[in-house]
Amino acid sequence: MLELRDVQVVFDGFRALDGVDLTVPDGELRFLIGPNGAGKTTLIDVITGLTRPAAGSVRFAGHDLAGRKEHQIVRLGVGRTFQTSVVFEELTVIENLDLAAGFRKPLWSLARRRRGVSETVAEALARTGLEELAERSAGVLSHGQRQWLEIGMLLAQRPKLLLLDEPVAGMSKDERERTGELLTRIADDHTVVVVEHDMEFLRRHASTVTVLHEGRVLVEGSVDQVSADPRVQEVYLGRKASDAVGNRP
Amino acid sequence: MIRRNLPFATVAVIVLVAAPLLLEPFRLSLLAKYLCYAIVALGIGLAWGQGGMLTLGQGVFFGLGGYSMAMHLKLTEGGGLPDFMVWSGVEELPALWVPFANPVFALGMAVLGPVAIAAILGTLVFRQRVRGAYFAILTQALAAAMVILLVGQQGLTGGTNGMTNFFDLFGRDLAEDSTQRGLYLVVASVLGVLYLATRQLVNSRYGRLLVAVRDGEDRVRFLGYDPALVKTVTFAASAGMAGLAGALFVPVVGIISPALLGVVPSLELVVAVAVGGRHVLAGAVLGAVVMGYAQTAFSEQFADGWLYLQGALFILVMTLAPKGIIGVAERLRRARTT
Numbered sequence: 001m002l003e004l005r006d007v008q009v010v011f012d013g014f015r016a017l018d019g020v021d022l023t024v025p026d027g028e029l030r031f032l033i034g035p036n037g038a039g040k041t042t043l044i045d046v047i048t049g050l051t052r053p054a055a056g057s058v059r060f061a062g063h064d065l066a067g068r069k070e071h072q073i074v075r076l077g078v079g080r081t082f083q084t085s086v087v088f089e090e091l092t093v094i095e096n097l098d099l100a101a102g103f104r105k106p107l108w109s110l111a112r113r114r115r116g117v118s119e120t121v122a123e124a125l126a127r128t129g130l131e132e133l134a135e136r137s138a139g140v141l142s143h144g145q146r147q148w149l150e151i152g153m154l155l156a157q158r159p160k161l162l163l164l165d166e167p168v169a170g171m172s173k174d175e176r177e178r179t180g181e182l183l184t185r186i187a188d189d190h191t192v193v194v195v196e197h198d199m200e201f202l203r204r205h206a207s208t209v210t211v212l213h214e215g216r217v218l219v220e221g222s223v224d225q226v227s228a229d230p231r232v233q234e235v236y237l238g239r240k241a242s243d244a245v246g247n248r249p
Numbered sequence: 250m251i252r253r254n255l256p257f258a259t260v261a262v263i264v265l266v267a268a269p270l271l272l273e274p275f276r277l278s279l280l281a282k283y284l285c286y287a288i289v290a291l292g293i294g295l296a297w298g299q300g301g302m303l304t305l306g307q308g309v310f311f312g313l314g315g316y317s318m319a320m321h322l323k324l325t326e327g328g329g330l331p332d333f334m335v336w337s338g339v340e341e342l343p344a345l346w347v348p349f350a351n352p353v354f355a356l357g358m359a360v361l362g363p364v365a366i367a368a369i370l371g372t373l374v375f376r377q378r379v380r381g382a383y384f385a386i387l388t389q390a391l392a393a394a395m396v397i398l399l400v401g402q403q404g405l406t407g408g409t410n411g412m413t414n415f416f417d418l419f420g421r422d423l424a425e426d427s428t429q430r431g432l433y434l435v436v437a438s439v440l441g442v443l444y445l446a447t448r449q450l451v452n453s454r455y456g457r458l459l460v461a462v463r464d465g466e467d468r469v470r471f472l473g474y475d476p477a478l479v480k481t482v483t484f485a486a487s488a489g490m491a492g493l494a495g496a497l498f499v500p501v502v503g504i505i506s507p508a509l510l511g512v513v514p515s516l517e518l519v520v521a522v523a524v525g526g527r528h529v530l531a532g533a534v535l536g537a538v539v540m541g542y543a544q545t546a547f548s549e550q551f552a553d554g555w556l557y558l559q560g561a562l563f564i565l566v567m568t569l570a571p572k573g574i575i576g577v578a579e580r581l582r583r584a585r586t587t
Contacts, residue, residue, distance in 0.1 A: 048471065069470070069475070070470035070471055071470045071471075071472075071473050071474055071475050074470070074471055074472065074473035075473050079471070080471055082468075086465055086468040088460065088461045088464055088465060088468075089464065090460055090464060091457055091460065091461065095457050098454065098457070099454070099457055099458060099461055099472060100472050102454055102458075103472055103473030103474050104473070107455070107478065107479070107482070110453060110454040110455040110458060111449075111450060111453050111454075111455045112453055112454065113449070113452055113453050113454070114453075114454050114457075153472070157472065157473060
């Protein structure tokens with residue numbers, strides 16, 4: 001279970017997060033939405049150790065995450081993707097996945113050549129549908145395929161908690177659809193938190209939604225509850241017509 | 250497997266069989282010197298080409314290895330204190346020198362000394378996420394500091410002149426052609442073994458991880474690895490290679506001095522690796538040998554022109570063929586087959 005209490009983050013006097021409380025029980029698929037600058041990505045950065053909170057506590061599966069390094073948090077079972085997908089272009093798809101699957105092995109055991117494909121990697125390949133591209137270098141993948149590879153790498157890590165930052169940004173409609181199905185399937189046996197802007201995607205795939213606004217949790221509930229809430233309409237949905245909510249820069 | 254290893258086997262036969270038969274002793278020991286540099290270059294190829302750590306101070310590790318060996322040679326030639334100590338008015342053997350009389354200790358220090366220093370430096374520096382140009386400048390400063398230290402400790406290190414006049418190695422006369430030929434074969438074999446080991450490492454999962462650290466250190470953290478550890482291990486390995494190369498260099502060339510390990514020689518090796526092709530280990534080795542030969546050949550004609558030519562070559566390679574000689578060769582081969 002992921003539990004954030006009164007988390008505050010200040011950048012040069014700007015309160016990016018201003019006392020966020022968030023609880024995500026095991027096995028839940030949680031969507032995190034909010035207008036630009038609401039603090040969604042900052043929240044993920046805090047959980048994964050990229051940003052240190054000025055105050056508050058972050059606990060996951062009984063561990064206090066405060067002060068832990070990024071790779072140590074990953075080793076506790078927290079994985080994430082980034083808005084701009086980062087895969088290793090000089091390595092093949094398989095090598096990228098194999099790398100992601102290998103961090104629990106002791107470093108010296110990596111000095112051996114990879115033989116074949118491990119079960120974990122094969123499963124990640126199958127789930128993301130990248131089998132045909134397995135031996136291609138990641139540099140030649142399309143934008144959508146890269147995002148899938150990143151999700152695949154995340155799966156290969158075998159994390160307990162997955163944090164996905166705008167996984168469908170920049171994808172075509174078909175790709176969004178596939179990604180949505182992928183996420184739903186992943187959520188069957190993982191705890192997943194998804195930051196997403198795309199309202200249509202949200203309606204189709206989300207169950208529980210947390211709305212952030214100006215560094216605070218505004219509302220939390222089902223998609224219907226949230227979209228019916230007048231405060232949400234005011235800060236987010238209501239503005240959509242006049243000020244189309246684009247992707248965060 | 251056989252096809253993959255064919256180029257290596259061919260080169261190994263040329264280097265180990267043909268060269269000792271065909272080259273006169275003077276040329277053979279020049280080649281032995283280049284192969285010593287090639288061992289350092291192999292380490293640079295690993296740290297820089299594969300791991301992205303531009304190390305401009307490999308001379309430091311080369312020097313540590315060289316001085317360890319030189320101290321040992323000075324102590325085994327008999328006749329009391331080493332000559333330069335007598336000239337500097339030192340009357341008793343310094344305590345630091347005493348254990349170097351043991352050949353195992355001397356050789357061990359030649360490798361483990363550099364490894365330990367690189368490991369400590371790496372731990373301090375990479376943990377603080379110092380990288381890129383800052384790391385390069387730091388290593389270069391280290392090379393400059395090393396020279397100042399060596400020059401300042403005249404009685405301990407021979408100062409600017411360093412150490413020379415070595416007569417025998419493990420009981421064999423260093424002036425003999427057969428000793429020099431034997432040394433050549435040792436250097437060539439060490440290079441061959443290290444090359445195979447490094448290639449194995451580069452092709453392993455660790456090698457993939459190293460490339461990933463080079464191309465996206467921050468992303469690697471979120472794959473659950475500690476990039477600082479990966480970099481430190483790699484840097485230490487490259488330092489160990491440079492140390493071993495230094496230890497081999499001393500009996501081959503017969504001298505070690507601050508001028509051989511300062512900023513300029515450290516840079517020259519990086520240039521050689523770039524010219525050969527830093528992305529491939531073979532490129533690093535090739536670059537060191539080619540540049541070594543070019544330096545000798547060119548300096549025999551025009552003594553002072555070499556530095557300019559070297560600089561020009563470096564600029565040329567960086568702008569026109571960033572993958573070096575190996576890159577050009579690969580492009581030509583592809584053009585021919587398609």
